[in-house]
Amino acid sequence: MGNTLGNIFKITSFGESHGAGVGVVIDGCPAGIDLDVNYIQSELDRRKPGQSRITTQRKEADGFEFFSGVFEGKSTGAPITILIKNQDQKSKDYDHIKDIYRPSHADFTYQEKYGIRDYRGGGRSSARITAGWVAAGAIAKLVLRQLGINCQAYVSQVGDLKLEKSHQDLDLSKTDDNDVRCPDDRMAKQMFELIDSVRKDRDTIGGVVTGIISNVPAGLGEPLFDKLNAALGHAMLSINAVKGFEFGSGFEGVKMRGSEHNDIIENKAGKIQTKTNHSGGIQGGITNGEDIYFNVAFKPVATIMQDQDSVDKEGNDATAKGKGRHDPCVVPRAVPIVEALSALVMADFCLLAQTNKLRG
Amino acid sequence: MGNTLGNIFKITSFGESHGAGVGVVIDGCPAGIDLDVNYIQSELDRRKPGQSRITTQRKEADGFEFFSGVFEGKSTGAPITILIKNQDQKSKDYDHIKDIYRPSHADFTYQEKYGIRDYRGGGRSSARITAGWVAAGAIAKLVLRQLGINCQAYVSQVGDLKLEKSHQDLDLSKTDDNDVRCPDDRMAKQMFELIDSVRKDRDTIGGVVTGIISNVPAGLGEPLFDKLNAALGHAMLSINAVKGFEFGSGFEGVKMRGSEHNDIIENKAGKIQTKTNHSGGIQGGITNGEDIYFNVAFKPVATIMQDQDSVDKEGNDATAKGKGRHDPCVVPRAVPIVEALSALVMADFCLLAQTNKLRG
């Protein structure tokens, strides 16, 4: 259970950090989509390790291959399988945790649930799995491109450093111009320095990624339990290390009064729009045509380069050693993951919405 | 689409605010559960309107009837249908919004999606629908009672008034002692006064409900896309007016360093536990046996007793009148809803976990 996401445009994820590789099956991709190999690889490159000194030093090209579902460069309606082989796995690095539970990792919980676990690099609970999601998300983006829908994300907070600007006051085309993936240069520099200093401390720090979905048609989302916001939240809360999701006014909105929070509706040159957008583009679970925006909270990465007290499988006191190759802060590499999952959700809901009315 | 929640313990919701009533079908409830009618009604009473002067004055007894699935007071494994008939609907009150979109309601989005809508009291998008969820949640609680699992919730914030205490420093048995459902008396009084003053201003205000799930066995939750936190978030984001969900350290956790955030594991008298619980009882999507705790952000109710600018169906300027009977702040009545949904998710995941290992 639990390895499939989506209703119509549906992905099934598989793979482990230190097995043969990771991958994904995409079922329900409409036929006839040009599967631009370079574009998909470029999205994977945004997530891959070793991009800068503030990301993990594991070396993975994250090259992918199509195993099925593609014919003459196009989707055929058949399931698309993508394989991303592991190359730089150093499983020996993990012998020390074979029997020791690392604090705030999933070692103990997997062991409790299954009675067995692939301990090498976190096995199935590793963030390496998200490579497959990013590849699938790239295909979802190619689908959405045909509808004009755009899924973007950027780093809006690292530790205490919070970008107070709204996404509308930012130039999101600059997001990838720096290693942090914050489109505000000045803030990006501060964030970089903070992450780098944390790294030198052999420690880690959390952050926030903001997602933006623009040029969205009204009418997407399925009440009541498949509200678009619930689906987006579900997807984001599936990402490793995520502790929270908010959209529109979010947690800050609870402080407001209805008279300020309500988005007044107006007719702007023939299009019904809202003056403000505290709703975050979604009302009653359904899009109203305004931008969707949301925040995703990431805790500090659990692997730190410090020894920590813990216990082993038998319950004896033990030390979890600070070893391995890891990110001091996950948010720069989480940006393409947030984009990928939002694209997967949007592609799914665009297809679902095609069933709302009968087409004779 | 969208009216079903759950995998094994599964509810299908139906009904409208001003139709015959609301209800729910529960499929997958284990056989042989005593369906205590008084208990279910007492849960409905916690959600029903007209409880105090800070809730809507609509009068609904919210009495329920079993239409199916019960035999000699017990569940039989057949789907349990619960009907809650509407009694005090005043549909005439809604003639004024037949053709006018209320700001920050789902009027416009439903119209865009379906090309038709039951405008009376918000129709399907009304929070009245949650009565069925609460009834189903009461049955889920009866299931969980047999496993010793406890789902509780309380109001932890109204507007700027935020209860800074941890749930461990509160006596949750006092939650229902006041109309706000905040277990801290002093704070409850302040919150009550704030809500009442907002009500007198013919306005509304937001708030936060905190959920606590205690006495949880380790090993619940299905990686990767059915992480328990993702399922809880999904359910909570399905509640009307919810704008955010966080669990464990949540959005505050992003400011922390890994060395402080990590929950050190220790063996306490033969049970593997953690010293702190920033993880919120869930690691890698799976419970570790610690308390689950989470926050749910509710925006201010969209219906205010003030006139607002808007447009009608033809796109002409129009005024949305401040009429009807509504809550100045939704969180006191949201407490049983949050509990109900958390119980539904937990019952479902307890049953799902029964499939993780083969039982010969």
Next chain:
Amino acid sequence: MGNTLGNIFKITSFGESHGAGVGVVIDGCPAGIDLDVNYIQSELDRRKPGQSRITTQRKEADGFEFFSGVFEGKSTGAPITILIKNQDQKSKDYDHIKDIYRPSHADFTYQEKYGIRDYRGGGRSSARITAGWVAAGAIAKLVLRQLGINCQAYVSQVGDLKLEKSHQDLDLSKTDDNDVRCPDDRMAKQMFELIDSVRKDRDTIGGVVTGIISNVPAGLGEPLFDKLNAALGHAMLSINAVKGFEFGSGFEGVKMRGSEHNDIIENKAGKIQTKTNHSGGIQGGITNGEDIYFNVAFKPVATIMQDQDSVDKEGNDATAKGKGRHDPCVVPRAVPIVEALSALVMADFCLLAQTNKLRG
């Protein structure tokens, strides 16, 4: 589990033979469908008991009410709930089977599965449940009417009496002209006499219902595991007393050679068609535009008016008495059920097919 059928146009069934009633929730019905109450009732009337002396003498008007999902006579996109209350339940009639397992009924298996059962009239395993399916199927037919698709069925065999004519050589408008629902008058009379003589013997007999779906567009059906034929078979095998399903050439087709069985493709006045139709309108799980036809085998009804040896719950020898009101042959009343389920499957797959291509 098990009370929901469909992917997009989805029904959830509930109710018992001798409880408050039976019913269904339809989720995913497109908005704006005229829900013709008279038509739905006329379909229920075709299934209801007491139609003639060869059907059960239980008296049920099978009147229905909409509990949700309808506004001003139209579907709104919200779940449609239909309730059909029981009126003529004589639960006392079933005291004799409270602890005794009737041969070839589901008494023993429900008891084994759930450890509890509503024994009155078969409880959840009663064919009375299909009333809700027929009501839902009537709505599916109203959807399909807009697409021009037609779902019909008729009795093609009772005991040894087998109608050898193809559906193309029959006038299906005559199906309801007789109590057997066989469109061939001569055969209908023989079948009636056979059923009536079996009834007088206090016995029962089996039969076959043939289903025909005509005016079907090409391209419906989802390979590999949601082939249209698999979905139809699944639905038909869900009907009480069904022991087999075949489509197109079916079991007879195994005797043929490829050179006779293959349906030669030709261009008839601009439309690609096949000369023969051994495929039954489905190739590779997907419709090719020819008529879909299939047979559904019904065993003789298990309740006979004769005493039978059996055991009680404790495993002691016991006699299952021949009591109650039942059909000597189920196929005349099964015709509207087969039609209803085929309509439900077709409506679902028409909506699903709307997701096969991206609509910009």
Next chain:
Amino acid sequence: MGNTLGNIFKITSFGESHGAGVGVVIDGCPAGIDLDVNYIQSELDRRKPGQSRITTQRKEADGFEFFSGVFEGKSTGAPITILIKNQDQKSKDYDHIKDIYRPSHADFTYQEKYGIRDYRGGGRSSARITAGWVAAGAIAKLVLRQLGINCQAYVSQVGDLKLEKSHQDLDLSKTDDNDVRCPDDRMAKQMFELIDSVRKDRDTIGGVVTGIISNVPAGLGEPLFDKLNAALGHAMLSINAVKGFEFGSGFEGVKMRGSEHNDIIENKAGKIQTKTNHSGGIQGGITNGEDIYFNVAFKPVATIMQDQDSVDKEGNDATAKGKGRHDPCVVPRAVPIVEALSALVMADFCLLAQTNKLRG
């Protein structure tokens, strides 16, 4: 859509006849199952082409590799991915059908549905895809072995040659002793000769595979729409070339009277059993502990070594050439496929049944 089968033990199929290969992801396999590589390969060997002169001459070793989900030889609860690479694809052989629709193949229907198709060897609609199902089925069998449940199948009919013996009068251990996979030697020889003579005629012929599931506990199956018989029928009707499914008395049972068809219940040495088994081990969709038996009808293979009239994509008259490598009769190789699918269904329903009662 359509590439996933199962609820808890769930497979997602992928691959094409002439692409990189075929494969399957198994999600929901319980942790800790020994994944016996030799056994899985031996099952694949039973399905692979080129076994004898009455099967296709395509040469495929059908060697498989685990890509994920296996650790130290055991399942871990993570999704198990199996890849089976294509080796002997001769795509050139299919240039002649690039634009021509082969009679009774899925060429036309895929083209209509998707507007594009991988024509090489039938692409996604090829029976080669079932290799992945057989590998997954082998794992399901390993699961069932722990429960003592046994899934077997054999050829019971080829053309007019029908084995009239019941499965109880056969020694199923002899099924694989001959190339036809019929456990009755004399009949097997006749069948072989018939198939071989059809082959020499450059033609094909149909047949029936009988499935037997023995040592089944009572209580498996989920009423109403997930009856075990409906799930088995659904799975069998998903196999290429299948035109019918019947269980227990099947189509013959319609001729019987209730008094002969009913399975009298008796207490045999403390176990409640039935004297006869016309029910085929399933009553009301739930197992009663008797053997499950069913028949699956396969049409003659559509590819014949003869030219046939057809049309091309533009609707012009064309000739479909008799070329390629194919089976003159599919049933000998269908035996392991029927077994595999029945094992997949049974493993799924065994796990589902673990949720019927609450386990404290």
